[in-house]
Amino acid sequence: MSAFFDQYGFLMVAIVQQALLGMSLWYPLMAGQLSLASIGFYSLGGYIAAIMGTNPWFAPWREALGPAIYPLQWLIALIVSALIGLAVGIPALRLRGIYLALATIAFVQVLNVLVLITDVTGGAVGLFGIPQPFVSRLGYIWFFGPLLVLALIFSARLTRTVAGRSFMAIRDDELAAQAMGISTTFEKVRAFVIGCALAGVTGAMSAPFLNTWNARQSSFDASVACLAYVLIGGARSIWGPLLGAALLVALPEVLRPLKDARLIMNGVVLVVACIYLPQGLAGLLASLRRPGKEAGHA
Amino acid sequence: MLELNAVSRSFGGLMAVNDVGFSVQAGEIFGLIGPNGAGKTTLFNLITGLTPVSCGDIRFDGHNILGLPPHRIATAGMARTFQNIRLFATMSVLDNVRVPMQAFTRAGLLAGLFGLPASRSQEREMLEKSMALLELVGLADKAGDPAGSLPYGARRKLEIARALALKPKLLLLDEPAAGMNLAEKGELSGFIRDIKQRFDLTVLIIEHHVPLVMGLCDRLAVLNFGRLICVGRPEEVRKDQCVIEAYLGASHAAS
Numbered sequence: 393m394s395a396f397f398d399q400y401g402f403l404m405v406a407i408v409q410q411a412l413l414g415m416s417l418w419y420p421l422m423a424g425q426l427s428l429a430s431i432g433f434y435s436l437g438g439y440i441a442a443i444m445g446t447n448p449w450f451a452p453w454r455e456a457l458g459p460a461i462y463p464l465q466w467l468i469a470l471i472v473s474a475l476i477g478l479a480v481g482i483p484a485l486r487l488r489g490i491y492l493a494l495a496t497i498a499f500v501q502v503l504n505v506l507v508l509i510t511d512v513t514g515g516a517v518g519l520f521g522i523p524q525p526f527v528s529r530l531g532y533i534w535f536f537g538p539l540l541v542l543a544l545i546f547s548a549r550l551t552r553t554v555a556g557r558s559f560m561a562i563r564d565d566e567l568a569a570q571a572m573g574i575s576t577t578f579e580k581v582r583a584f585v586i587g588c589a590l591a592g593v594t595g596a597m598s599a600p601f602l603n604t605w606n607a608r609q610s611s612f613d614a615s616v617a618c619l620a621y622v623l624i625g626g627a628r629s630i631w632g633p634l635l636g637a638a639l640l641v642a643l644p645e646v647l648r649p650l651k652d653a654r655l656i657m658n659g660v661v662l663v664v665a666c667i668y669l670p671q672g673l674a675g676l677l678a679s680l681r682r683p684g685k686e687a688g689h690a
Numbered sequence: 691m692l693e694l695n696a697v698s699r700s701f702g703g704l705m706a707v708n709d710v711g712f713s714v715q716a717g718e719i720f721g722l723i724g725p726n727g728a729g730k731t732t733l734f735n736l737i738t739g740l741t742p743v744s745c746g747d748i749r750f751d752g753h754n755i756l757g758l759p760p761h762r763i764a765t766a767g768m769a770r771t772f773q774n775i776r777l778f779a780t781m782s783v784l785d786n787v788r789v790p791m792q793a794f795t796r797a798g799l800l801a802g803l804f805g806l807p808a809s810r811s812q813e814r815e816m817l818e819k820s821m822a823l824l825e826l827v828g829l830a831d832k833a834g835d836p837a838g839s840l841p842y843g844a845r846r847k848l849e850i851a852r853a854l855a856l857k858p859k860l861l862l863l864d865e866p867a868a869g870m871n872l873a874e875k876g877e878l879s880g881f882i883r884d885i886k887q888r889f890d891l892t893v894l895i896i897e898h899h900v901p902l903v904m905g906l907c908d909r910l911a912v913l914n915f916g917r918l919i920c921v922g923r924p925e926e927v928r929k930d931q932c933v934i935e936a937y938l939g940a941s942h943a944a945s
Binding site (some may be wrong): 546549550552553554555556557558560561563564565567568569570571572573574575576582628 | 738740759760761764765769770772776777778779780781785788789790792793794795797799802803805809812852853855856
């Protein structure tokens, strides 16, 4: 058993970590907004944690706080991400559909360039030797696990609150939502900021987990991967991002015996899932549980 | 209640609504008729703020509502239905009626997440009111179904219930009888009178079906090619030369 955890501990924690990034896109999608900004806020949160963990300026803090520095990093990442999310979201969410996605991609690129030319972020080399609170990789489940549970509870509650219903109304019909008294701009920004804050905290937890932090954390590929978790897992279910991340993070490992052909298999699985699972894995599971009822319902 | 003054809207070179002015009195059922493409729905969109006005002036309940965002106009007491039915299709029938009520709630996101008493009593109140409205339109037993799964007639009714959930003073109905048979149309007429009494409404209605409009409306406005060609009581409008020309063509009018 312990050999199993030694070998797959990193993978299991990575699934939870990536699921959190998927969830951060799930909130804007709940309000019908396609954003790819999460990876930028993930990067931002990571730099906050990395700088607080390695920069000599913070040495007295680290000494005084001990392990309590970690929750402080999360809190600061949360606040900074939410504020920047607000500043980015208000203009960006005036755009719709694909234009919002493009604007958020642009935001991530701008952030990457800023990171490369700034000294405190370590430029192109990045920051390394970030202090690690756990000896084994599996230990980080104590960071990401509770956050995922909180995010899932939050999502489940959200669908039953005033705000969640407003999000879903906008997703179903934005024009009708406006005509029914919903301030669509306010609600869209709110959904976006919730996602940004979650991505920021996930990033702050990830910096010690990965030990180093650099601009490659927020690549375009990683952006698209986050979106794929939600779409493959199912955007209409709170379990979607977790299911999607579990499949997509584990898949390359499972397919490892295929050597280079695994990339092809990986792609095939994605395409098949897109075509045959419009509601994602979560939709598939729901229809298996209630046979027949969901069949004709797209 | 509602006053339009020289309202115009152009799309490119097309004057969809051209210099239209009329006023709707409180407590009236006011009909808006005209041939296809006359600009009726555009006028609804202008009144509800979904489309900005090119020029002119719209006053609602004594206030200028020009330039207000649609959700502010909605909460000021103006609710509408749509010609092509725009429900929140994946949400439950109950949630469709509950969403407009949320505009008047006070307890915030955190209160809702933690199930604080303020949010709970608010949710209970919304649930009661929503069920009462669904009872009224005969959809209470479908409360849990997704709105998109309802048959056509039920969707029309649900849209009216959803509009009523905004507690409007003015209800705008865009072709509520479209696609209904004669019996259903007669029933709808009675239903509109009934909700008007019960909720103390003023009603502005777009409708093609002439007998329904003539029987239901206190006054009518007729649009043709974006222009207002006649306003008056149904019997006056029926005799009006311009209206006959617009509907039947000039030669018919002459003969």
